[in-house]
Amino acid sequence: MARRSIEDTSIVMVGAGNLATNLAKALYRKGFRIVQVYSRTRESAQGLAQVVEAEYTTDLTELVKDAKLYIVSLKDAVLVQLLPDIVAGKEKALWVHTAGSIPMSIWEGHVERYGVFYPMQTFSKQREVNFSHIPIFVEGSSAENGWSNKFNDGDRAAAWSVKVFEASSEQRKSLHLAAIFACNFTNHMYALADKLLKKYDLPFDVMLPLIDETARKVHELEPKAAQTGPAIRFDENVINGHLQMVADEPRVQELYRLISESIHQSSKE
16 A cells, blocks of 8 residues: 555644744644644735635635644634634544643544644744654544554654653643743843843843753753852842842832742742
8 A cells, every 4th residue: 555645644733823833833843734724813824825725714614624634723711712613514523622722522422533743842833844853742632543653653753843742731741831931931031131132221131141041051960050149058148139229119019028038938949
């Protein structure tokens, strides 16, 4: 029997946000056939569909019913609310969602074959990422007999990533929480630093070498061992001076205090 090509896998993208946009483009470049893109806004649906040479729709009742794979990448609350409408008439197809915090069991009672496809990375429409080295965590229903194996053989492995792992829903929730600390909270600190620097007419890019070196260090050291700064030794003169500098912003002041205390306590554990 001739080996099936990845082009035989017709895909519908349900969603056209940051993750969906990057994933659809990556699949398209690797030769997968995306047949349709859904988004509630015409601009998003049409924009992504044009890039990947697919049809588009803003109406869930118009989703094609004969695709092999449906990838749902929506906000968590929207997925929960619209799930029955999304899968209607397509219950025998293979369905996956890309959410870190939603369990695979959300599919139960709605479709026969299902799973989760969770790329652990930060995504923006304006910046394309290389999927080949992004850790991808997958989970599949027993009815699909380990559908994640599809991403670990031959052409498909190269098409998705060299780092594909199976992870349970509970493990994925832990990954998602850890990613919030490592990525989202960290980026918020960049935003606070940027605001402070602007106040004193300084450019944010002076921070970039510091940011880059901090990130490089944790490739070689455990994060705890890489920690530096006044909080680890609880240098009260420096800390109190900084707290005075942000006295006009009580929330930032409290954030500084709490994080400093956390760093100091962690250093003693």
